[in-house]
Amino acid sequence: MSVVLTGGTGYIGSAVLRRLVARGHEVVAVVRSDAAAEAVRAAGAEPAAGELTDREWLGALLVDADAAIHLADLGPEGDDAVLDAVIAAFSGTDRPYLHTGGVWTWGAGDDIREDDPGDPPALTAWRLARHERVLSAPVAAAVISPGIVYGHGRGIPVGVIADARDSDGVVPLVGDGSQHWTTVHVDDLAELYVLALEQRAAGEFIGVSGVNPTVRELAEAVAGPDGTVRAETVDASRARLGEGFADALLLDQQARGAKAREVLGWEPRRPSLLEELRGRAVAAG
Numbered sequence: 001m002s003v004v005l006t007g008g009t010g011y012i013g014s015a016v017l018r019r020l021v022a023r024g025h026e027v028v029a030v031v032r033s034d035a036a037a038e039a040v041r042a043a044g045a046e047p048a049a050g051e052l053t054d055r056e057w058l059g060a061l062l063v064d065a066d067a068a069i070h071l072a073d074l075g076p077e078g079d080d081a082v083l084d085a086v087i088a089a090f091s092g093t094d095r096p097y098l099h100t101g102g103v104w105t106w107g108a109g110d111d112i113r114e115d116d117p118g119d120p121p122a123l124t125a126w127r128l129a130r131h132e133r134v135l136s137a138p139v140a141a142a143v144i145s146p147g148i149v150y151g152h153g154r155g156i157p158v159g160v161i162a163d164a165r166d167s168d169g170v171v172p173l174v175g176d177g178s179q180h181w182t183t184v185h186v187d188d189l190a191e192l193y194v195l196a197l198e199q200r201a202a203g204e205f206i207g208v209s210g211v212n213p214t215v216r217e218l219a220e221a222v223a224g225p226d227g228t229v230r231a232e233t234v235d236a237s238r239a240r241l242g243e244g245f246a247d248a249l250l251l252d253q254q255a256r257g258a259k260a261r262e263v264l265g266w267e268p269r270r271p272s273l274l275e276e277l278r279g280r281a282v283a284a285g
Contacts, residue, residue: 002026003197004061006052006082007071008045009036011154012100012146015190016071017043023194028065030058030072053081055088062089067197069098076126083134091138096200098193099134101127101145103182103206103255104248112182112255114204121251123244135203142201146189147182147208147255150273155186157273160241160249161215162222169227174241176231177216179252182208185270195264205260209268212254221277 003020007013008029020027021044028048029040037047050057052072062068062085070082086097105127106112107119118128134141149155165171184207192207219229237246260266271279 001066001197002028002064004048004065004068005029005045005071006069007073007100008040008043010071010073012149012186012189013071014039014043015151015186016069016193017045019187019190019194020197021045023198025194028061030061053078055081055085058082058085059089062086065089065095067096067098069100069193069197071100076130079130083130083137086134086141087137087139090140094140094200096197097134097139097141098196099130099141099143101131101143101204103145103147103208103253104251105131105145106206106253106255108252110180110252110254112206112253114206114259121244121248123248131204140200140202142196143204144189144193144196145204145206147184147206147253147257148273149184149186149189150276151186151270156249157181157183157218157277161219162277164240165222165227169223171219171223171227171229172240173219173229173231174215174237174246174249175234177219177229178214179250180212180214180254181218181249181273182206182212182253182255183273184209184257184268185273185276188266188268188270192260192264192266195266196260199264201264205264206255206257207260208255208257209270209272210256210258211272211274213272213274215249217274218277221274224278 008017027045029045031047
């Protein structure tokens with residue numbers, strides 16, 4: 001299958017690219033720089049230099065593709081441009097298109113499911129209308145909504161918790177740390193994207209491992225037995241992280257990702273986020 005991929009040099013996108021190539025798909029990765037072109041070529045993809053907001057250019061690229069996956073983080077206006085091009089090129093066909101959302105779209109909940117009503121924080125409120133648009137279009141489309149992604153020493157938990165540890169070994173929480181985070185390893189998530197593509201999945205799929213640690217548990221894993229954690233007020237977390245980002249991280253979310261397992265046969269199998277953070281703490285001494 002020939003697949004047009006956006007965001008192929010990003011954290012999630014590069015994992016998806018590797019998985020697509022490993023499965024024998026021909027990947028055309030949209031790039032904006034020579035360095036990005038070299039990176040995707042080294043990963044086994046063919047680079048296509050252009051601007052995703054150029055609807056005519058992207059549409060011409062999509063006409064010759066069997067499928068497309070959109071992973072570039074463009075914001076509302078950029079997503080609108082991509083959706084315009086995809087809908088124009090793929091309408092009335094069975095060529096699959098995967099759009100990327102996020103679990104924050106559903107707001108707080110202790111067992112979030114795809115058919116729950118949306119209640120996003122301000123940071124991602126714009127996504128709802130785009131989800132509705134792509135799923136109501138005459139396109140063979142699915143929306144993949146990842147939880148908090150981790151793996152290979154990268155992701156939000158590293159930047160917000162692990163790298164925030166101070167010289168005295170004190171790890172700051174986000175708020176009081178009682179909130180749960182939905183989580184997924186980047187390589188498990190990449191497998192979900194490829195399964196959804198190959199099975200021409202339709203509808204929304206929450207991409208989470210089913211492991212939902214609290215922020216305090218994560219911080220304690222980073223601190224190790226000799227370190228300590230420190231709670232923050234909401235205002236302190238907002239000052240440290242920015243109001244929109246902090247409010248998203250303060251959501252108390254739990255999800256199992258049952259639909260992806262039942263419909264697509266997806267089986268997350270990488271180490272949990274807690275295991276990864278504990279291993280990082282041990283390695284750091």
